[in-house]
Amino acid sequence: MSQAPEPTPLEAALAHCESEPIHIPGSIQPFGIMLVLNAELTRVEQLSANAPAHFGLSPEQCLRASPGQLLPEALYELARALLEQDSAQYQSARHHILAYRSDPFVVLEIEPRDDVRRPDGATGLELAFGRLLQQHDSTAVTRVLAQEVRRLTGFDRVMVYRFDPDWHGQVVAEARMDELPPLLGHHFPASDLPAQVRAMYLKNPLRLIHDIRQQPVALLGARPGLPAVDMSRGILRAVSPLHVQYLQNMGVAGSCSVALVHQGSLWGLVACHHGSALTLAPARREALLQLVQFAGQRLFLVNAQQQLAYQQRLYQLREQLAHHVQRQHSRPGEVFRHCADDWLALLQSAGCAYLSGERRLCAGTVPGEASLRRLAGWLEQQFTPALPGRSSWFSDQLERDLPFSLDSRHAFAGLLALPLTVDQGQSTDWLLFFRLEQEEIINWAGAPEKDLTRTEQGYRLNPRASFARWQQQVRGHSPVWQAQQLHAARDLAQDLAILAGSARMARLNRQLTEANQHLRHMAQYDALTGIWNRYRLEQSLTQEQFNAERYRRAFSVMLLDVDHFKQLNDNHGHNAGDHALRLLSQTIRRHLRRGDQFGRWGGEEFLLITPETPAEQALVLAERLRQVIAELRDPELPPFTVSIGVAQFQPGQDSTQLIDAADRALYRAKELGRNRCELAP
Numbered sequence: 001m002s003q004a005p006e007p008t009p010l011e012a013a014l015a016h017c018e019s020e021p022i023h024i025p026g027s028i029q030p031f032g033i034m035l036v037l038n039a040e041l042t043r044v045e046q047l048s049a050n051a052p053a054h055f056g057l058s059p060e061q062c063l064r065a066s067p068g069q070l071l072p073e074a075l076y077e078l079a080r081a082l083l084e085q086d087s088a089q090y091q092s093a094r095h096h097i098l099a100y101r102s103d104p105f106v107v108l109e110i111e112p113r114d115d116v117r118r119p120d121g122a123t124g125l126e127l128a129f130g131r132l133l134q135q136h137d138s139t140a141v142t143r144v145l146a147q148e149v150r151r152l153t154g155f156d157r158v159m160v161y162r163f164d165p166d167w168h169g170q171v172v173a174e175a176r177m178d179e180l181p182p183l184l185g186h187h188f189p190a191s192d193l194p195a196q197v198r199a200m201y202l203k204n205p206l207r208l209i210h211d212i213r214q215q216p217v218a219l220l221g222a223r224p225g226l227p228a229v230d231m232s233r234g235i236l237r238a239v240s241p242l243h244v245q246y247l248q249n250m251g252v253a254g255s256c257s258v259a260l261v262h263q264g265s266l267w268g269l270v271a272c273h274h275g276s277a278l279t280l281a282p283a284r285r286e287a288l289l290q291l292v293q294f295a296g297q298r299l300f301l302v303n304a305q306q307q308l309a310y311q312q313r314l315y316q317l318r319e320q321l322a323h324h325v326q327r328q329h330s331r332p333g334e335v336f337r338h339c340a341d342d343w344l345a346l347l348q349s350a351g352c353a354y355l356s357g358e359r360r361l362c363a364g365t366v367p368g369e370a371s372l373r374r375l376a377g378w379l380e381q382q383f384t385p386a387l388p389g390r391s392s393w394f395s396d397q398l399e400r401d402l403p404f405s406l407d408s409r410h411a412f413a414g415l416l417a418l419p420l421t422v423d424q425g426q427s428t429d430w431l432l433f434f435r436l437e438q439e440e441i442i443n444w445a446g447a448p449e450k451d452l453t454r455t456e457q458g459y460r461l462n463p464r465a466s467f468a469r470w471q472q473q474v475r476g477h478s479p480v481w482q483a484q485q486l487h488a489a490r491d492l493a494q495d496l497a498i499l500a501g502s503a504r505m506a507r508l509n510r511q512l513t514e515a516n517q518h519l520r521h522m523a524q525y526d527a528l529t530g531i532w533n534r535y536r537l538e539q540s541l542t543q544e545q546f547n548a549e550r551y552r553r554a555f556s557v558m559l560l561d562v563d564h565f566k567q568l569n570d571n572h573g574h575n576a577g578d579h580a581l582r583l584l585s586q587t588i589r590r591h592l593r594r595g596d597q598f599g600r601w602g603g604e605e606f607l608l609i610t611p612e613t614p615a616e617q618a619l620v621l622a623e624r625l626r627q628v629i630a631e632l633r634d635p636e637l638p639p640f641t642v643s644i645g646v647a648q649f650q651p652g653q654d655s656t657q658l659i660d661a662a663d664r665a666l667y668r669a670k671e672l673g674r675n676r677c678e679l680a681p
């Protein structure tokens with residue numbers, strides 16, 4: 001049996017980070033006191049080490065006293081009210097009290113009020129709301145949010161973080177004291193905010209750290225067998241040593257963060273930092289929460305509008321595509337040339353390629369010819385056999401997902417490939433979008449420290465070391481393909497596929513029509529001379545015979561045969577013979593009337609059908625033709641002659657009988673010395 005490999009020091013440190021029980025630190029920050037009562041409120045179970053002084057008693061006296069004796073009446077009543085609800089707040093003249101359940105306990109957090117003489121924290125909120133309402137894109141909303149939070153709270157630096165799907169984040173807005181270096185645009189790794197910390201923000205959106213330099217105050221009186229006090233919902237919870245170190249590294253003493261929650265999940269954070277301690281009185285905290293909540297609503301509304309605008313842009317581009325089709329630019333390649341730049345912008349890609357058989361059309365930055373060919377072959381395999389419902393292949397980490405590298409000149413890290421045609425036995429057309437590796441990786445401005453520390457309990461992560469890990473994680477990545485972008489690309493590809501399909505059909509139809517025309521021609525015309533063949537002549541003969549019977553019209557036929565043609569072939573070669581046949585055909589055609597039907601009956605024998613022509617007139621024509629041929633002169637041929645047999649159609653005859661009559665007349669012409677015309681009796 002294989003054993004799980006030993007975790008690396010970094011993995012061990014990260015695991016420790018993620019398993020740190022930050023919700024039950026067993027101590028609080030010293031800007032308040034904590035009382036932990038039993039659920040029935042009959043007993044003080046635990047209290048913070050700074051509480052006895054507050055009550056003017058010893059710890060033992062406090063732990064022995066009943067809550068009713070220890071607490072002023074109003075406070076005790078608040079605790080009682082809590083039995084009915086989940087959490088409650090109360091403001092006395094000098095204190096702010098937060099009460100919440102933490103089974104099996106009821107927790108009271110008591111803070112002295114230091115905002116009594118200061119103006120109310122809510123002042124100016126309306127102004128902030130007004131400014132937020134004037135912003136119409138998410139960048140502006142977050143920027144104003146950062147500014148307004150700073151104005152409200154007085155922190156040195158206020159940042160708005162946004163999380164990506166992997167929980168790495170980026171500073172998307174900042175308001176700061178001029179002296180501080182900017183952090184706007186900086187990234188931070190997911191491990192900076194481990195999963196349990198993120199979960200905590202969903203329970204309690206505000207986290208306040210008054211001053212990391214102050215020692216935490218321990219809870220006294222914990223009894224074995226009872227669970228630790230869960231402080232997730234409170235404000236006093238002590239700071240984890242790891243986080244203290246993190247803030248220390250950044251030169252921060254006081255901090256406050258508020259979650260930006262959208263549809264039940266953490267979208268981002270408003271993070272406030274201060275170089276020294278900063279008290280945020282309860283009323284001001286409340287105002288801060290309201291401000292962030294309001295800004296969040298505005299932000300998500302504006303985001304929804306931006307998404308809508310994206311959809312509209314997509315529809316516009318699809319319309320454009322349809323328009324090109326209507327305007328007869330109906331070849332996909334042509335449409336691609338017109339539209340590719342817009343598609344690149346819509347899909348935030350560096351380059352785009354349309355591959356159709358041997359044809360490659362490209363826009364923007366794409367891999368070289370050989371890479372594209374190899375890629376097309378590989379993609380073809382991925383889609384064989386065609387899987388129903390599979391409409392694209394994409395990756396934001398090609399180094400990992402593609403078995404070969406695309407190009408050495410450009411760092412392509414992202415690909416979205418859409419097959420356009422999936423005809424059986426046909427090679428697939430592809431629409432490909434390429435993304436480059438994400439731009440520069442910016443370092444955090446915090447003081448770099450040693451990566452890992454070995455403690456008695458194992459490796460522990462220095463917070464900044466996690467950034468190096470993040471850098472490692474993002475190298476070779478392109479920005480992630482967003483669901484909206486994938487949908488958009490599939491829509492465009494589908495449109496293009498329909499277009500490609502109809503263009504292909506049109507091409508096939510054209511080829512088919514041409515093939516049919518060719519076949520029809522072959523079926524009716526003689527390949528050597530280009531005049532009608534025997535099949536076509538027979539059709540004509542039948543038609544004439546029908547007309548003659550029905551309308552009682554006379555018509556005649558004549559059979560022409562080249563005299564001594566074998567000799568011509570033998571003496572001058574087969575090519576000369578062919579040439580003679582072509583020359584004869586063209587010459588006779590020039591001397592015919594409209595309506596006369598002329599073709600090659602076979603070998604060196606020709607048939608002429610002359611409608612509405614009785615035998616005597618036909619004979620005159622035959623004589624003229626004979627003469628024309630006899631007088632023909634051609635540098636490559638000896639003079640040659642023809643013999644002609646003429647026959648008029650007799651009612652009741654079939655075409656064979658008519659041709660036989662002409663043939664007999666021809667035979668007689670040959671017998672009588674050739675180069676002459678004979679009429680059938």
Ligand SMILES: Nc1nc2c(ncn2[C@@H]2O[C@H](COP(=O)(O)OP(=O)(O)OP(=O)(O)O)[C@@H](O)[C@H]2O)c(=O)[nH]1
Binds near residue numbers: 561564567
């Ligand atoms: N060059 C060429 N020769 C052909 C073609 N079709 C038939 N012939 C030749 O035409 C000749 C016909 O010869 P015969 O039937 O003996 O008649 P002829 O030599 O013309 O003699 P008469 O008809 O009796 O005057 C044959 O040698 C055939 O091979 C053709 O398409 N091209």
